[in-house]
Amino acid sequence: MxxxxxxxxxxxxxxxxxxxxxxxxxxxxxxxxxxxxxxxxxxxxxxxxxxxxxxxxxxxxxxxxxxxxxxxxxxxxxxxxxxxxxxxxxxxxxxxxxxxxxxxxxAVPMLRRLAGEVPLTADADAFRDAEGMAVENFGLxxxxxxxxxxxxxxxxxxxxxxxxxxxxxxxx
Structure with a gap:
């Protein structure tokens, strides 16, 4: 089987x-x-x-x-x-x-992949996309x-x- x-x-x-x-x-x-x-x-x-x-x-x-x-x-x-x-x-x-x-x-962290695709900004808490949504940064x-x-x-x-x-x- x-x-x-x-x-x-x-x-x-x-x-x-x-x-x-x-x-x-x-x-x-x-x-x-x-x-x-x-x-x-x-x-x-x-x-x-x-x-x-x-x-x-x-x-x-x-x-x-x-x-x-x-x-x-x-x-x-x-x-x-x-x-x-x-x-x-x-x-x-x-x-x-x-x-x-x-x-x-x-085998590239999502944050690094996204950085080449969408505009990201950094604040004290996180990297954020154009809508202000945080981008996961767990290295996954x-x-x-x-x-x-x-x-x-x-x-x-x-x-x-x-x-x-x-x-x-x-x-x-």
Missing amino acids: SLKIYLAGPDVFRNNADAYFSHLKAELSALGLEGVSPLDGELSANEAPAELARAIYQANIARIAEADAVLANLAWFRGTEPDSGTAFELGYAAALKKPVFAYNVP PLNLMLAVSAQCHETREAAVAALAAFLRPAAH
């Missing part, structure tokens, strides 16, 4: 999403693991948008619940943070005590809730290797 790995990330929005997930599933299969994509299964496109959204939500949380671990793409998406749906999926997996392995997380590459709940890696290959070693320690 293969261990199931839920594949989280904004990759569902790629124009080649099926090919991307097929490649990732093959990579996992070579390690004796079964990749489970958010795109797996059949959903009726005839449903109203709200009903379809609810069906996708329910299918994906069921996939996470059935998975042995989560592999997540936490690349910045449409801004300077990971995809919000992926962040939710990681939180759900963490609540279920599933191990999470993330990739596309540069992402918001602490993501960085602490997931084992973060710069590349997908590194995350997959760490995931396989964690799940099959005797084989690696």
